[in-house]
Amino acid sequence: MNYQSRIDALRHTLASLHLDALLVSYLPNIFYLSGFTGTTAWILVGKKQLLFLTDSRYHERFREEVFPEYELVDFYQESVGAKLSEVAKRFGWRRVGFEAQHLSYAEAEEMRQQAAECELSPRSGIIESMRLCKDEEEITRIREAIRIKEEVFQELMGALTTGVTEADMAAEFEYRIRKRGVQAASFSPIIAFGPNSAKPHAGFSEQELIPGVPLTFDLGVVYEGYCSDMTRTVFYGGASPGWEEIYGIVRNAKESAAAAAAPGVACAEVDRVARDLITAEGYGSNFGHGLGHGVGVEVHEQPRVNSRSKEVLQPGMVFTIEPGIYVPGQGGIRIEDMYLVTERRVERLNALGTDVVVIK
Numbered sequence: 001m002n003y004q005s006r007i008d009a010l011r012h013t014l015a016s017l018h019l020d021a022l023l024v025s026y027l028p029n030i031f032y033l034s035g036f037t038g039t040t041a042w043i044l045v046g047k048k049q050l051l052f053l054t055d056s057r058y059h060e061r062f063r064e065e066v067f068p069e070y071e072l073v074d075f076y077q078e079s080v081g082a083k084l085s086e087v088a089k090r091f092g093w094r095r096v097g098f099e100a101q102h103l104s105y106a107e108a109e110e111m112r113q114q115a116a117e118c119e120l121s122p123r124s125g126i127i128e129s130m131r132l133c134k135d136e137e138e139i140t141r142i143r144e145a146i147r148i149k150e151e152v153f154q155e156l157m158g159a160l161t162t163g164v165t166e167a168d169m170a171a172e173f174e175y176r177i178r179k180r181g182v183q184a185a186s187f188s189p190i191i192a193f194g195p196n197s198a199k200p201h202a203g204f205s206e207q208e209l210i211p212g213v214p215l216t217f218d219l220g221v222v223y224e225g226y227c228s229d230m231t232r233t234v235f236y237g238g239a240s241p242g243w244e245e246i247y248g249i250v251r252n253a254k255e256s257a258a259a260a261a262a263p264g265v266a267c268a269e270v271d272r273v274a275r276d277l278i279t280a281e282g283y284g285s286n287f288g289h290g291l292g293h294g295v296g297v298e299v300h301e302q303p304r305v306n307s308r309s310k311e312v313l314q315p316g317m318v319f320t321i322e323p324g325i326y327v328p329g330q331g332g333i334r335i336e337d338m339y340l341v342t343e344r345r346v347e348r349l350n351a352l353g354t355d356v357v358v359i360k
């Protein structure tokens with residue numbers, strides 16, 4: 001990963017904001033700027049300084065993973081505020097930004113007291129906006145996260161049989177991705193059979209397979225720090241009347257939105273295309289969530305693809321399109337694929353088709 005160019009870009013932003021340094025506390029942003037995958041660290045990026053604060057549990061990992069330009073600063077028994085105060089004095093920093101969205105009120109207050117000699121400036125979205133457009137290496141990792149996920153999903157389809165529960169399938173998924181060396185799922189599996197599939201974020205339960213009704217699988221993995229996210233809704237032993245028609249509407253909405261998506265198009269417009277189509281079919285009130293979201297280091301990140309989004313698609317963005325129609329008490333259909341914004345249009349990153357699948 002090209003950490004140096006990310007740090008250069010960040011320094012450029014800091015200069016334009018008249019900040020001497022930025023304190024980075026959010027782990028996904030720390031990973032993005034350094035490669036670190038542990039769970040305790042802080043980064044301080046100054047005009048010339050690059051400091052990495054972590055305790056002895058992670059010193060070895062620091063040497064293995066972190067971009068070598070960082071200087072390791074051990075901190076264990078002192079607070080971050082005390083360390084910041086010491087470092088600010090050493091380098092003459094007067095104005096230091098911090099990630100306002102990711103630091104609690106109590107943490108910020110404590111830091112203000114302990115590092116009283118510098119002005120702490122709350123900032124939002126500096127690194128998140130850098131993460132919006134992915135480079136080739138990031139896209140390669142995302143593609144691999146999708147490939148592994150699809151391979152495991154197809155194995156799960158082969159294991160669907162009478163008596164199997166949502167929890168069985170979730171366990172199979174976790175087992176199979178870990179056997180492939182994947183460190184984690186990108187979120188806790190959503191495996192929802194029949195009426196449970198009417199709840200968009202159902203999780204999983206002891207519910208047994210039900211023939212004829214929607215069976216929803218919303219799954220993703222993290223591959224070398226990058227996420228995948230895909231939903232398929234399938235049927236077992238046939239589809240009860242009406243479901244294939246709803247499936248067709250959802251699929252049509254997804255494809256129409258993808259056809260409308262291109263660089264320069266507002267995310268809200270992409271949402272509107274799918275929503276108008278579902279509304280015209282009479283299911284507007286059954287589609288209560290946004291159309292999609294960005295995917296990268298985090299499974300849900302910018303750009304948000306919903307009616308309130310102010311973002312505009314740009315080449316390099318990776319996002320999901322995932323319309324759904326949910327009928328309370330009966331079931332729901334959602335289909336989700338990931339897309340890459342290219343120079344002219346969008347590329348569907350999933351290889352798996354979206355034809356209705358009925359497992360016999």
Ligand code: ZN
Nearest residue numbers: 218229230231
């Ligand atoms: Zn999903």
Ligand code: ZN
Nearest residue numbers: 229320322336
């Ligand atoms: Zn999603």
